[in-house]
Amino acid sequence: MCELPDETRRALDIPADILALDQVQMRRLGYEVVDRVVEHLTTIRDQRALTTGDLEMLTAQLGGPIPREGSPISENLATLADIALANQQHGDHPRYFARVPGPSSYPAILGEWLATGMQSVASSWGGGSGPSTLETITCGWLRDGIGLAPSCEGVLLSGGSMANITAVITARAHQGQGIIYLSDQTHSSINRGLLAIGQPAEHIRTLATDETFRINPLELQAAVQTDLENELHPMLVIATVGTTNTGAVDDLPAIAKLCDSFNMWLHVDGAYGGPAALCARGRSAMPGLEHADSFVTDPHKWLFQPYDIACLFVKTPGALERTFAMYPEYLKDVAGGAVEMQNRSLELTRRSRAVKLWLTFRSYGLETLAAAVERGIGLAEYAQYVVEQNKRLEVVTPAALGIVTFAGVDSNADDHMRAAAQLNEDGYAAVSSTVLKGRTVLRLCTINPSTSTGDIGGTLARLAHFLT
Numbered sequence: 001m002c003e004l005p006d007e008t009r010r011a012l013d014i015p016a017d018i019l020a021l022d023q024v025q026m027r028r029l030g031y032e033v034v035d036r037v038v039e040h041l042t043t044i045r046d047q048r049a050l051t052t053g054d055l056e057m058l059t060a061q062l063g064g065p066i067p068r069e070g071s072p073i074s075e076n077l078a079t080l081a082d083i084a085l086a087n088q089q090h091g092d093h094p095r096y097f098a099r100v101p102g103p104s105s106y107p108a109i110l111g112e113w114l115a116t117g118m119q120s121v122a123s124s125w126g127g128g129s130g131p132s133t134l135e136t137i138t139c140g141w142l143r144d145g146i147g148l149a150p151s152c153e154g155v156l157l158s159g160g161s162m163a164n165i166t167a168v169i170t171a172r173a174h175q176g177q178g179i180i181y182l183s184d185q186t187h188s189s190i191n192r193g194l195l196a197i198g199q200p201a202e203h204i205r206t207l208a209t210d211e212t213f214r215i216n217p218l219e220l221q222a223a224v225q226t227d228l229e230n231e232l233h234p235m236l237v238i239a240t241v242g243t244t245n246t247g248a249v250d251d252l253p254a255i256a257k258l259c260d261s262f263n264m265w266l267h268v269d270g271a272y273g274g275p276a277a278l279c280a281r282g283r284s285a286m287p288g289l290e291h292a293d294s295f296v297t298d299p300h301k302w303l304f305q306p307y308d309i310a311c312l313f314v315k316t317p318g319a320l321e322r323t324f325a326m327y328p329e330y331l332k333d334v335a336g337g338a339v340e341m342q343n344r345s346l347e348l349t350r351r352s353r354a355v356k357l358w359l360t361f362r363s364y365g366l367e368t369l370a371a372a373v374e375r376g377i378g379l380a381e382y383a384q385y386v387v388e389q390n391k392r393l394e395v396v397t398p399a400a401l402g403i404v405t406f407a408g409v410d411s412n413a414d415d416h417m418r419a420a421a422q423l424n425e426d427g428y429a430a431v432s433s434t435v436l437k438g439r440t441v442l443r444l445c446t447i448n449p450s451t452s453t454g455d456i457g458g459t460l461a462r463l464a465h466f467l468t
């Protein structure tokens with residue numbers, strides 16, 4: 001019998017429990033994390049909405065050479081919470097109104113922890129039948145709650161950027177290469193994604209939106225006809241329900257009709273606005289969702305989930321698998337079950353993002369979630385009302401799907417940027433500016449149900465003060 005080589009022996013002498021912690025220690029550290037998070041969530045109103053740290057200070061406290069020896073986990077947890085995680089935007093703060101907030105909920109956080117702790121995996125059926133079933137069920141609940149076509153199949157991805165581009169890859173596999181139509185209000189991540197997947201810039205048509213920031217279907221039709229006359233192939237229209245800038249909703253029934261007549265794929269980006277369709281007011285603001293050939297929505301925006309989770313739906317059964325399926329020799333023994341989530345996008349190893357969303361739906365129920373979403377719509381309408389009462393401010397675009405934009409009367413672009421920066425630095429609230437048809441404006445996105453009318457009033461009063 002031949003001897004084991006020395007180096008193998010030495011490797012096997014390393015204790016098997018080298019990374020293990022004892023039960024008591026694990027529980028104590030776990031409770032420390034729970035205590036930290038509960039403290040964060042229950043005192044958040046008294047904390048800053050956003051803190052941007054100093055690079056040198058952060059690097060000094062978090063960096064140094066690669067640690068050769070370990071140090072107490074409890075101390076390291078404190079450093080993470082007090083330094084790294086304190087220096088960021090708190091998208092879950094009731095006065096965080098900038099860009100798109102991320103008001104996550106406690107059941108969703110628990111679901112995320114549980115899934116992580118149990119090394120959840122939703123790749124193959126053989127290796128993740130439970131999580132894969134959760135994903136099918138949860139996507140189905142979301143599809144039906146939003147009112148998409150019943151044949152839609154879903155897959156969960158990291159965010160709107162990845163989900164939208166996965167939709168485009170699927171559409172292109174189905175329709176062939178061709179011209180893609182979008183608007184000047186389409187989220188910029190889509191244009192970036194299109195170029196990254198090799199869509200020629202000269203085959204992207206960016207349509208100027210009308211005065212309500214929506215695609216004009218007549219201009220879309222004209223652009224399609226011009227391309228046909230030039231013997232090009234109109235392939236895909238990307239519409240948005242709930243644009244990031246103003247909450248505008250493209251005219252889906254009219255655009256869907258055009259897509260039908262010219263055999264184009266209709267993709268709808270509802271990354272921001274999609275969850276609003278869970279409540280009656282939101283649903284009535286975006287008719288025609290059932291026409292979407294593919295649809296994206298981000299539960300980590302307006303459905304109270306911690307980052308990250310986006311959902312892509314595709315109406316033609318099997319289209320995702322036809323685009324992404326692979327059956328290499330090393331996956332044959334886990335493949336071939338009910339659903340292979342690994343074959344619905346470019347992700348192979350993927351954690352179960354469905355766990356947190358499933359727990360949220362089950363724990364709150366649709367009615368409570370819809371009411372929480374509806375409150376966000378109402379809060380933007382309240383903000384509009386407060387702006388209208390303030391002589392120093394004027395509404396630029398009225399409240400739409402939780403977003404209102406406004407400006408200081410007689411204030412210029414720099415004044416607006418400065419006012420936003422001052423408020424953010426002050427820490428009371430976080431707001432952002434944007435540019436609408438050349439005009440710099442301020443914008444509130446009010447989708448956190450724990451925001452009070454006092455929070456809105458206090459934020460607008462401070463902004464009006466900083467503007468003058």
Ligand SMILES: Cc1ncc(COP(=O)(O)O)c(C=O)c1O
Pocket residue numbers: 100158159160161162164187189240242243244269270271272273298310
């Ligand atoms: C309408 C819209 N689409 C896409 C995205 C990109 O989503 P993510 O940041 O999750 O990648 C956003 C982000 O704000 C958005 O508002």
